[in-house]
Amino acid sequence: MDIEPDADIEKFRAEVTEFLDTAPTPEIREAGRKTTSAFAPFEQAMAWQKILHARGWAAPSWPAEYGGPGWSIEQQYVFASEYQKRGLPPLLPNSLRMVGPLLMDIGTPEQKATYLPRILAGEDYWTQGYSEPGAGSDLASLSCSAVADGDDYVINGSKIWTTLAHKANRMFMLVRTSREGKKQQGITFLLLDRVDYPGMQIRPIVGLDGEPEQCEVFFDDVRVPQSGRVGAENDGWSVAKHLLKHERGGSAHSPALHERIRMIRRAAGDTPSPFGGTLADDPVFQRDLGELEADVASHEHFEKLAISGHPVSQDPAYPSINKLISSELTQRISVLMTRVVGLDGLPDQHDALHVGSDTAPLGGDLALIAMPFYLNSRATTIYAGTNEVQRDLVARTLRA
Amino acid sequence: MDIEPDADIEKFRAEVTEFLDTAPTPEIREAGRKTTSAFAPFEQAMAWQKILHARGWAAPSWPAEYGGPGWSIEQQYVFASEYQKRGLPPLLPNSLRMVGPLLMDIGTPEQKATYLPRILAGEDYWTQGYSEPGAGSDLASLSCSAVADGDDYVINGSKIWTTLAHKANRMFMLVRTSREGKKQQGITFLLLDRVDYPGMQIRPIVGLDGEPEQCEVFFDDVRVPQSGRVGAENDGWSVAKHLLKHERGGSAHSPALHERIRMIRRAAGDTPSPFGGTLADDPVFQRDLGELEADVASHEHFEKLAISGHPVSQDPAYPSINKLISSELTQRISVLMTRVVGLDGLPDQHDALHVGSDTAPLGGDLALIAMPFYLNSRATTIYAGTNEVQRDLVARTLRA
Amino acid sequence: MDFTFSDEQTLMRDSVSRYLQRDYGFDARQAIVGSAKGWSSDVWARLGEMGLLAAPFPEEVGGLGGSIVDVVAITEVLGAHLVAEPYIGSVVMAGGALAAAPDGTVSAGWLERVVAGEAIGAFAHEEGPGTPDPALVATRAERTAAGGFALTGEKKVVLHGADADVLVVSARLAGEPGDAGGLGLFAVERGTAGLTVTPFTTVDGRRAAHVRFERAEVAADALLAPEAHDLVQRVVARSIVALAAEAVGAMGELLGRTAEYASAREQFGVPIASFQAVAHRLADMKVAHIKARATLLYTTALAEAGRARPHDIAVLKVQAGRLGRTIGESAIQTHGGVGMTDELPIGHLVKRILASEAMFGGTEYHLRTLGAGL
């Protein structure tokens, strides 16, 4: 065993912190404070990505040949930790962590050349068109169809939970190209280079937190070029499974979770306890915060083992386990947030939450975000494969 | 709504408490302190039943025509409360709460005349022969067979989890009398008036708590009279379902749970806290005890609603809900017990736990029972239909 | 013992339910909540006509002579329908406080108007997580030279605090936070100088406000009760019971809707309720609802008999909060994506439960007082 960091890691850390302390604009910092979801405020996240890209740091995990910084896994973790300690808004994941890595692996040379540089530079945002009103956990039963016609596909049907589709300029999606054989067969993976094709309609859906983060997209004889296909026709299910690996695992969640714990601790220090002193001195609060801290620490250990190449990361259940742990921790943290703010969490502060809003927040930083963060985080056990589905997958690895 | 008690209830309570304060022998009280299971120490429980019977109070819920005291449901609850407050050992349930009520409902006149008075008087103890090594949750797949031969049945096979079979003098059991049709058909309910028939063998099974509470019973061409049959041949499944109603619901669990909470509270008052004062002053302990108290209180409210004839007791899920709540509360209480005793729960005090033992206990009253109580209570979510099966039953009532 | 509603109460529940189903469907409710006023005078008038406002008050002030049982019978139904109108704030809380004040004060006049639906009242009491214990009130009332009082302090999440014609305010005439003695109860009219009202909509669609008093002067007869600790404690208890009834109503609605959805929604070719993980979650929701409702009904009967101790009220508060959260979170998870939207009542019902949990002391506060009292 060897836990010692690379000799150069502290030098690297200094370089990172110097940049992170100076580069973000006030609006970007504000967006960080007002992030209540896995998706940070759109405009600021994209602006921040452009700044990071100028430094070469927009995509820490991308290989150097595609414009990544070429960092070691340990460097990536240090970057994530320092980033989160400053409460900076996360970059939007769909393009950088989903389409990008997928295209690197199985995109055509033309798709790579066209899209990867724009993804990296923050010039494109890709929304995901997977789920349909009738196809949620049972994604393979999707029915939105694409019929080949000349060089095009003609798409009919609808997609739902297309995150930020109303802000996106591109879309990746699964369509049904055949109804023969098993339902997993007959699915094709398509890239749409526009979201304003004739016949496309985007309807934002307001969430529990009052924000239109999700959308529904309707397709009525929408004609798109076949060149947007990734992989073979009717082979989209395996393309999507490949992509899901990127979505479910592989990232460093624990630094963000640690930062949420620190945020709660800070707020507790400013919150009077009905039993005297501040909430931070309250033994019950300390116990409950200690319990979250222990579980976040274990998640950090798990992530670091995986980063170090420990066999745990080769377990076929690894992505599901990662998703289960981080989603449920996020929810538990959100519950403690609402407890700490108490009554101060009750005003609907939807207006004040917009970056640049001139509505003054009521209560402290945590009061502003606790309730929307709690409500939004209910989705973490639903999206990207419900936690029920993830548990099914983990259990499958235990069957003799 | 009307919560006022009967005018005479306080007079009744005085009568009850006077008796309960004076009638139990020191051994019976000791057995109460050393009860770590739904089954109290056998000899003392039977001795105590005889004392109660002499007063006419052995079976509070039995109708007067069978020797019950003819109490109102509220009187029964008051009796249970005062009984539990004194930490007295519960009477063994199999005879009084299972076979007895079943025979009242569907026994033959001869069965009633033979068995009910002896059950009431504490002269008989009936062990239950339901489960088999291959038939647990899936009880209907039982295979222990009875073949009619003249006036007898000839039994072959085995039964397991026959509680206290090694102390019992009688047994009620389910046997397979036909392999045709659905597996629920072809089962017959039998009373065995002896447990020492030629060909019967009883093997006690030591449990996690070190006690041989359960047994396995083997049948090798055991010949028993057909007159022991309850209900028709091959109709035993509906007989057993009828009986399960008595086992699962209808009783008053909350007084015993309240007493366990008081016991924990007393021990906490004698236990130093590492953070100063006693554990009873510790805010974290107070919170956790408060949480248990709230749930026991809700269970009390639920039981009192049912007692008062509120429609909640007519819900087909009522017995399952009752079982889920009381079993899971028992387990949670047992966890808090082990936490309060800490290190003092580690010595195996198996010897000291026997009534009349001259091995001195180490630590206080709670230290003696906490760990065995915890271990034994793991069974509460397994026996009488696992909690998984109970949840299936509750869910069934919600399907549109 | 009897824990059922009377025939009259059941009739009233049925007619209120029918009315709300017809005229207060989810879309109508959302339109009302999204309006400038945030609630509907028409609906309010209709509820008044049905006798809801008058139900729990004595006949002398225009009431129907009912009790806390009527409040519970009504608010459970209002909770299921997510009613935004000021029933709890004006009738249960402010009305309850006014009705509890001694005779011979201005309370009777205000009370008659509240009962008649001619005035809206608000109960300005909470200051933070500790004020379910009235002794912890810090807002001060100092005697003025004119013989009246000047109030200084801040009250949080006052339901309908900006709409109200009269605020019923707890404030300290003497002593320090922690003292049970010296607590006064005041009637403060809308527009009194020195009041800063910060209005907002709560996450569950009620209008409310933080109310700051900076030497807000009131006349001598605004003092409704000079030693009001026990009175305020009873009003807090009554508020907790009504909020719990609303929450239990919301829980029942969540249970019913979720069971229905899970039976109808198919994935993998079968209703999702046929998956054991979903079935068991539904079972746990049902158990939670039954527990919460049993405690609600039992505590209501205790309260009617004048036998509800602080212990019993704390049990009800924590159960409504904890069990409500269980049911709410399970309802969203079972609905999946659509449960996360503002377009179904599911999330709104959950938010109503969460908001009630935070009012008059959170779950942790009451759990601890419960455990400490054992």
Add this chain to the structure above:
Amino acid sequence: MDFTFSDEQTLMRDSVSRYLQRDYGFDARQAIVGSAKGWSSDVWARLGEMGLLAAPFPEEVGGLGGSIVDVVAITEVLGAHLVAEPYIGSVVMAGGALAAAPDGTVSAGWLERVVAGEAIGAFAHEEGPGTPDPALVATRAERTAAGGFALTGEKKVVLHGADADVLVVSARLAGEPGDAGGLGLFAVERGTAGLTVTPFTTVDGRRAAHVRFERAEVAADALLAPEAHDLVQRVVARSIVALAAEAVGAMGELLGRTAEYASAREQFGVPIASFQAVAHRLADMKVAHIKARATLLYTTALAEAGRARPHDIAVLKVQAGRLGRTIGESAIQTHGGVGMTDELPIGHLVKRILASEAMFGGTEYHLRTLGAGL
């Protein structure tokens, strides 16, 4: 970073596993635990031959020069096999304390004998729930006229306290419970006058004892270290790591056995693992095991580098306890009736985990110190 065992450590683990599988099967183990002595000298000698006793000690005292990583590599395997022999009590705890004592005391002599398997040591330190913090030790050591010390106090659940040739005892030379200063560490030989040893078997089949000192006199050279607070804290940390490794070993065994049972056991005509409620419980067991083991390995690596703070040790302690309990309770429930019997290893593995949880501060103690330190 590397969180795997070395090739040598893996080889040793494999050979220990093979030996225990062959000669220390469940029935053999139960026979040993039920014997008068409660553990087997033969097995002990064999473990010594395999180098286990010497592994974590410096070569000067006959050790093999290993570290805490070797302790973890070994005790994880011992935990899976429910070993009753005094490895943790004598080698890890007492041996660790003797090795940490300054040179020039009697410690070296005792240590060599412990390392060689010629003597059994015991670590007599815990007094109650607070003594994971050594400052809370109340046992006193007073100077005697003869220049030695007289010890008075009580130590609880001293592993192998009745078997031990030497007890390594923490006792206060000065100050009051709560003071970090004034804590001494003593070597007390078996049979010293003034010792009352109350032996028992623990619920998980280890021999242990409560040890009472009533002016138990020892010579001056029995004092191994005069200001021993930090030393004792390190020994406690080392003990916690080893107990956690045992617990994680037991968890892995429970997971494997339960998954196997659920795949083989049929009810309703299918393996019970095909019921989603069972499948999801198995999934949660696996997640719990992975979390606990990740924390074990990470903390071990920290400890080896001398960088394990009290915070890290507390995290490990609570995770081994909480996650172990989750796995243990799930294992019993999944096994049903047979999981409740003494006849399968399941319950014994659970009891080992529970016993470790209670030692050196329960979960609640450490959770609170964790949260207070944030």
